[in-house]
Amino acid sequence: MKKVKLQTEMIPSIALGTWSWGTGQGGGDAVFGNNLTTEDLKPVFDSAMKVGLNLWDTATVYGMGASESILGEFTKGRDDVLLSTKFTPQLGGPVEERLNSSLNRLGTDHTDMCINRQIQCEKSSPKRHQKRKGV
Numbered sequence: 001m002k003k004v005k006l007q008t009e010m011i012p013s014i015a016l017g018t019w020s021w022g023t024g025q026g027g028g029d030a031v032f033g034n035n036l037t038t039e040d041l042k043p044v045f046d047s048a049m050k051v052g053l054n055l056w057d058t059a060t061v062y063g064m065g066a067s068e069s070i071l072g073e074f075t076k077g078r079d080d081v082l083l084s085t086k087f088t089p090q091l092g093g094p095v096e097e098r099l100n101s102s103l104n105r106l107g108t109d110h111t112d113m114c115i116n117r118q119i120q121c122e123k124s125s126p127k128r129h130q131k132r133k134g135v
Contacts, residue, residue, distance in 0.1 A: 001013075001014075001051065001052035001053065002014075009112075011055055011082060011112075012052065012053060012054060012055045012082070014053060014055070015056065015057040015084060016048055016053055016055065016056055016057065017057045017058075018056060018057065018058045018062055018068075018070070018071055019032075019059070019062045019067065020032045020034055020036065021036065021041055021058075021062060021063060021066065021070050021071070022062060022063020022064075022065075022066020022067045022069070022070060023035065023063060023066060024063055024064055024066065025063075025064050026061045026062060026063055027062070027063030027066055027067075028063065038070055038073065041070060041074075042074060045071075045074045049080070049081070054080055054081050054082055055082040055084065055112075056071055056075070056081060056083055056084065057084045057085075057086075058071050058083070058085050058086075058102075058106075059085060059086035059087070059088075060085070060086070060087050060088065060091065060098065060101065060102055061086075061088055061091070065101070065102075065105050068085060068102055068105035068106050069105045069106075071083070071106060072105055072106040072107035072108065073107070075106070075107070075108070076107050082112045082113075083106060083110075083111045083112050083113075084111060084112060084113035084114075084115065085099075085102045085106065085111050085113070085114055085115070086114070086115040086116070087099065087102065087114070087115075087116060089116065099111075099114055102114075
């Protein structure tokens with residue numbers, strides 16, 4: 001498995017996403033039309049880990065927390081997994097609360113990466129576009 005350097009760490013060049021994991025709003029059944037269960041997903045996780053694909057990407061909005069919970073079940077007690085999760089500020093609440101909720105679902109006290117999905121920059125904000133159009 002090819003690795004790349006991220007600051008001081010070597011990480012896999014490929015992250016495996018879990019958007020299609022879980023059901024309900026934002027889950028795999030609603031978005032992709034699948035109905036994958038934990039039993040369906042566990043062999044996928046195990047096979048990926050066996051070949052060195054240990055960087056997993058998830059987000060609060062993937063099944064509204066379901067993918068984080070499933071991934072947390074699979075990674076419980078392991079120290080060979082790298083976790084990346086994302087949050088969306090538009091869903092509300094302080095960043096620390098959002099991260100703590102993700103950590104609870106993942107069953108861990110840390111993630112290796114926590115990504116703000118939608119940073120609104122002044123350059124692309126609706127307010128700035130209105131000013132530019134003279135509105």
